[in-house]
Amino acid sequence: MALLEATNITKIFGGLTAVNDVTLTIEQGSIVSVIGPNGAGKTTFFNILTGIYKPDKGDVIFDGKPIGGLRPDQIAALGMRRTFQNIRLFHNMTVLENVLVGMHTHLHAPIWNIIMRSPSLRREEGRARDRSRELLRFVSLDNKRDELAKNLPYGDQRRLEIARALAGDPKLILLDEPTAGMNPNETMDATNLIRRLRDQLGVTVVLIEHDMRLVMTISERISVLDYGTKIAEGDGQVIRSNPRVIEAYLGKGAAGMAGHPPA
Amino acid sequence: MATSSPQTGGTGAWDRLSGLLGRGPGGYAFLSLYLLITSLTLLLNPRTSLLTDVIFILFLLLLLIVYRTRVHIGFKVALGVIALGVVLPYFGTLNPYYIDVATQAGIYVALALGLNVVVGFAGLLDLGYVAFYAVGAYIWSIFSTPQIGAMISGAVPVPNVWFYGFILVGLMIGGAFGVLLGLPVLRLRGDYLAIVTLGFGEVIRVLAENLDKPINITNGAQGIKDIARPPIFFSGALRAIGLRQLDDNQLYQFFFYFMVLVIVLITVMIVGRLKNSRIGRAWTAIREDETAAIAQGIPLVRMKLMAFGVGASFAGTMGVVFAAKQLFINPPTFDLLTSISILSMVILGGLGNIPGVILGAVLVTLLNLQILPRIAEILRSAKSAGVPIPQSFDPTQYQRLLFGLLLILMMIFRPEGILPEDRRRQELHEDEDEPSEESAGATA
């Protein structure tokens, strides 16, 4: 079953076509990578899916509902969460609070109950804290839950961002370069974490990534963007041998060396 | 808006000191002794003077110290009740001036806490906050005086017992005004929002000045006088317990003191609870990073509107109380300078931090009402003693200079305020016992 169907998405900034007629279908429970050289329109595409940009053309259907006209917060509430390329945590909040903020759409206590500190509010807050701690354990950050987010080391910040996204019980999580700036060891941990997202929590994962080893290891399907256009799609094997992909990465003439993984 | 800054040496010393006196039997003894000494000094020498001012401030400082120390919560509450509920009112019978100062400070604490919801929690710079205060004040002033007859011919003032109902009316109308203003402007970027709210504040003031025609709503620049005070239902009881010598004005002084104290406690409780709820966290998230907040499913405009509404409703409430206490209001009472002074309180104390904001409000009010007039007095006597001081220099007239310097210096040297928010500490507290609302309340 397709969880997300984006059809014929086009986005133009001024004279520049950032995303050009891209169609992408993501199956429930899969791990999909979107790759492409810098400036290929990958992040713009994410921004369209999450509602930050409105597409000039095309439709997005998420979980059976058209979401093209919705605000980003409404889309997030439907169960599509994301992380950012340049980590965007709430720096002056604690680790635990960051995750609690991610749970916002699941907390419904009306303002009156908050002011009266009603039993139902206490229960809800208690549940939220328990769930947050659970998620923090899942990303191995529970021992740092009272640290301020800005004081975490880089790798921890990445993991916290994922925990925060998970707090919304998403059906789909979009990871924008989750291993950027990581050393091989950290990358391996991140790879495992991404796999556990799907295997243990049943979350469908789409990631933008430059680390080809990671992409080839965990993606069931890969889409390649270049200059805003989707130039190839398929599993690792197909992508590896696609001459247009090699050309996009290595330039014209490199296609003759087909068979070697790009990057 | 909160920026990172290294812990300064002052805070370190403070921590060491409070570590020494803030725990165990030492803490209890120190706090009791402190309360005893300051109280006695005040009660034995109630004359209005610079020395009394200083002791008065030290006396109030107790509440901050109580808040920061680690003693039993019951003890904290007891000290707070004794200080604010017994010693201060009794001191007020000896020197009514100080209880008035305390009431004023309380009013500003509530206003600053309200503005703090908007500026400190949600990070929206509102320079027209006083407008909501004005709305509350005018509501009660119009309805409790013959002014209502000028507006609607034939209408008569409401009975003064309605005052208690009008506190809620002020709350609701203030909140409604907040939402109404917020609706169009909350999509604006931060600095534009600041200017637009400033414009809105000025518009409300200009309207108050000019709406004496075509229909006389506000009585224009003359303002409204003889505003009704609520009936005091406990005056009989007070007289019965021997406080016969109190006249009406003194009674009202106590009445408003306690009323403001109660409102401040409720405000602290509400603000504290909101802060540690999904709503408060959403506000902070918006302040920290709007894009990331919206990606968590937080509806920006709705949450910002809520911040505006909540903040404005405190101002509306306090407006009603202020009008009844003051008996007279006119448009200049609600000028930009008042908005700025409330903003200074929030910034001085520490954006977003409830005890900090309370401290800021008390400090600025005391500075305004006590310290500056005292300095002026000293200058005057120095001048008559022959010290060359410029003819027309009166420090009480230089509030702008004071607030201006305060804002600049705070922004450059300590943008997080003198008592910055410490989310870590607060979280750690939460593991030990319930968040210490009561103790925060005592700081009022």
Place this chain on the structure above:
Amino acid sequence: MAAEAKAPIRRVSSQRTLAELLRVIFLPLGQLFVFTVGSAAVLGVIVVVLAFLLSRSDPKIFETAVAILPQVIIDGIVRGFLFATIALGYTMVYGVLEFINFAHGEIFMVGGFVGAGVAYLLNQWGVMSTMPALLFVIIAVLLGMTVSGLLAMGTERIAYRPLRNAPRLVPLISAIGMSLVLQDAVRMIATNTPLGFNARFETPDFGKAFQLASIPLGARSIPVLIGPKAVIFIVAALLMLLALNYLVNATRLGKAIRAVAQDRATASLMGINVNQIISLTFLIGGALGGAAGVLFGMNIGTVNPYMGFIPGIKAFTAAVLGGIGNITGAMVGGIVLGFLEAFVASYLSLFTGGAFSGASYADIAAFSILILILIFRPEGLLGEATTQKV
């Protein structure tokens, strides 16, 4: 790398013909002219139509409305140029730093006080009555520009530069503080000198008002007058706008300012001293504000320490109206706002039979415009189409 980048630029600028140069300098004035005539015409027609409709109940309204129209237009032009000259300071600083210099209204006020001080001294020395009026204007304006410009530069150095990388609202709050400090600092100085809180702005005798035309209206004829001070204001403002256009569009300094406005980091990589350029921007904006202060004070005859606040906010409105960061936009916004205010101030009481006082509601009108424009067209009247960022 810097050398490579500089070479082609120099070539381009040397090839620029005089005609192009003149076009760059005078084109904004053309736009300004169009908007001046346009606003006057649109508002004039609205007023005449309204007056005509209202004249059914009271025939006198139409007569009066038409009779004061030319005077209102002149008033609008004067107000417009006032807002325009102040707005330039906001817009230049905003263009370079994306920062609302809240204290700019006070820079304007200081200019007014410098003018009043100069006038007071000249009067004391007894040379005021003998000196040519024009010479007095030039001395006062130049001194006002110097003091205000340096002051603006100083405020930047003290209160804004340390906060340049802080979150957006931090320097804004500092600027609000600076505005209050300047108000009271000037008050302290003024009340301790013979000037006093409400300082009189003495001027030499400029002669009588010029009669531009006279409108026959029934039996009487109404003269259309323009005071010499208003003429001086308009001429001086025009000269300053021309000079600014030349500076920004045709000099190396202007090019550096535009580069810093585009991208501060890159500009600094190209060897531009960004701090110096920002200081100069404040200097220029402050000098324009100071000149406006002198001319304004001269026009109304008295200055006080709090007089800068409202014109400051209105000039900011004008800058936003025209598209903040855009120099031509600031001028156009100023003119449009000036007209609007003049019309509201003069006609509101007339049309409502005195129920609403025009002068007070003119303020409300200005703020309403600010709110409306920010909500519906935050990019301003001139928008992105002709964006000529400082």
